Amino acid sequence: MNDLNADPKAEWLKKDRTYLWHHISPHNDNPIIFVSGEGAWLTDADGNRYFDGMSGLWCVNVGHGREEIAQAAAKQMTTLAYTPLTQSHVPAIELAAKINDWLDGEYRIFFSNSGSDANEVAFKIARQYHRQNGKLGKHKFISRYRAYHGNSMGALGATGQAQRKLKYEPLGIGFSHVPPPYCYRCPFGQQADSCRLECAQAFEDAIIGEGADSVAAVIMEPVITGGGMIVPPDSYLPRIRSICDKYDVLLIMDEVICGFGRSGQRFGHLNYGVRPDIVTMAKGMTSAYSPLSATAVSAELYACFKIPGGDNHFRHVNTFGGNPVSCAVALENINILEREELVSRSAQIGTQLQTLLSPLREHPNVGDIRFFGSAVGIELVDDPISKTPARSDRVAGIIAACFSKGLLIGKNGDTVPGFMNILTLCPPFITTDDELDYIASVLSEVFFGISEEDA
Numbered sequence: 001m002n003d004l005n006a007d008p009k010a011e012w013l014k015k016d017r018t019y020l021w022h023h024i025s026p027h028n029d030n031p032i033i034f035v036s037g038e039g040a041w042l043t044d045a046d047g048n049r050y051f052d053g054m055s056g057l058w059c060v061n062v063g064h065g066r067e068e069i070a071q072a073a074a075k076q077m078t079t080l081a082y083t084p085l086t087q088s089h090v091p092a093i094e095l096a097a098k099i100n101d102w103l104d105g106e107y108r109i110f111f112s113n114s115g116s117d118a119n120e121v122a123f124k125i126a127r128q129y130h131r132q133n134g135k136l137g138k139h140k141f142i143s144r145y146r147a148y149h150g151n152s153m154g155a156l157g158a159t160g161q162a163q164r165k166l167k168y169e170p171l172g173i174g175f176s177h178v179p180p181p182y183c184y185r186c187p188f189g190q191q192a193d194s195c196r197l198e199c200a201q202a203f204e205d206a207i208i209g210e211g212a213d214s215v216a217a218v219i220m221e222p223v224i225t226g227g228g229m230i231v232p233p234d235s236y237l238p239r240i241r242s243i244c245d246k247y248d249v250l251l252i253m254d255e256v257i258c259g260f261g262r263s264g265q266r267f268g269h270l271n272y273g274v275r276p277d278i279v280t281m282a283k284g285m286t287s288a289y290s291p292l293s294a295t296a297v298s299a300e301l302y303a304c305f306k307i308p309g310g311d312n313h314f315r316h317v318n319t320f321g322g323n324p325v326s327c328a329v330a331l332e333n334i335n336i337l338e339r340e341e342l343v344s345r346s347a348q349i350g351t352q353l354q355t356l357l358s359p360l361r362e363h364p365n366v367g368d369i370r371f372f373g374s375a376v377g378i379e380l381v382d383d384p385i386s387k388t389p390a391r392s393d394r395v396a397g398i399i400a401a402c403f404s405k406g407l408l409i410g411k412n413g414d415t416v417p418g419f420m421n422i423l424t425l426c427p428p429f430i431t432t433d434d435e436l437d438y439i440a441s442v443l444s445e446v447f448f449g450i451s452e453e454d455a
């Protein structure tokens with residue numbers, strides 16, 4: 001029997017410890033139980049407020065507690081919550097058209113539920129496309145070390161982070177990796193003035209090494225986000241595009257994090273002027289108010305799936321993909337992004353943070369600070385000369401100190417076992433100037449041990 005006088009938090013914790021399996025982290029017997037969110041802030045069961053410096057998991061871009069989105073979802077639920085998948089419905093039609101506007105190109109949109117799903121769809125479409133063009137051997141994919149592309153066997157195969165994969169191998173077959181464009185620790189030993197884009201050339205070498213007739217596609221994010229905010233030189237993506245063209249290899253752009261404004265443009269690749277063959281997207285598409293993802297396929301590729309006769313159609317079904325409620329949520333989310341001009345606000349947040357966080361560069365443990373739109377990576381080292389990655393306990397200490405001051409930030413890395421030495425920050429686009437000052441002052445206090453008032 002329930003004890004009405006019981007402390008609800010104690011009850012929730014008891015049930016949490018008994019029944020719930022948490023994502024990502026090791027067993028966590030003392031989780032924060034969040035109960036509400038408004039704007040950029042979350043509140044826990046004790047009434048403590050936290051600034052959501054990671055927008056959840058790089059996704060709640062329009063902020064928490066949006067009435068307009070709740071109303072759009074409720075209206076769609078009561079009007080039409082589901083339809084037979086082979087037919088159509090208005091929210092999916094409108095959303096596909098809207099995504100086309102945002103992409104600046106002609107694409108067909110296939111809806112799924114998650115970023116991992118969207119990448120799996122991209123892999124299957126790439127393989128089928130080549131087969132339907134008579135290139136039966138083109139089945140392999142090349143991606144980068146450090147990249148994360150999802151949790152399923154193919155998407156994890158494309159992921160270049162050993163620590164995430166080792167316990168689950170063997171994964172999808174046909175995935176190989178090349179070094180990332182990691183200028184701070186150039187895998188080719190180059191400096192800015194000697195760089196010949198060896199990191200891009202590595203793709204050409206890999207395509208030749210694997211056999212161009214066996215390679216279906218390259219998959220990459222515009223910048224590696226979850227693998228440590230690794231931002232390439234400006235000419236990197238155009239060079240990858242031309243290598244792909246040379247060998248009839250498709251370019252799949254994973255915009256799961258960078259899409260819908262995080263980069264300061266509508267999609268991350270638009271910063272580099274390249275046109276991918278396939279674009280995958282999720283998180284920011286609904287600001288995580290409802291699960292939804294999409295795989296956008298160029299009109300040229302799609303034409304191959306419409307050749308009359310034969311078994312040309314894409315044999316893939318996903319019960320919840322393009323769910324009307326999720327599509328209605330995405331449409332309202334995109335309305336908000338447009339109405340409140342949040343893509344340019346994201347760019348502005350990035351510019352402001354570049355100024356606000358620059359004093360941190362003076363700290364001996366800050367090796368590098370990297371930006372892509374409003375996403376930030378702060379690389380921690382033992383000292384700037386050796387660049388030895390800061391140990392996990394030091395990084396955990398900084399995150400805990402931020403947490404104690406009400407700021408939630410993330411950490412990434414994971415290539416070298418035991419090291420997660422890159423702090424990450426990607427605030428919601430509705431973050432105010434005062435809140436940006438708050439973020440900077442917390443980080444300054446934590447790194448330098450002084451508060452604004454004391455200074």
Ligand code: PLP
Pocket residue numbers: 113114115116117119148149150151221225226254256257282283
């Ligand atoms: N691709 C990238 C770049 C991601 O960061 C993620 C998730 O963090 C995924 C794909 C997988 O998305 P999901 O977790 O929705 O399956």
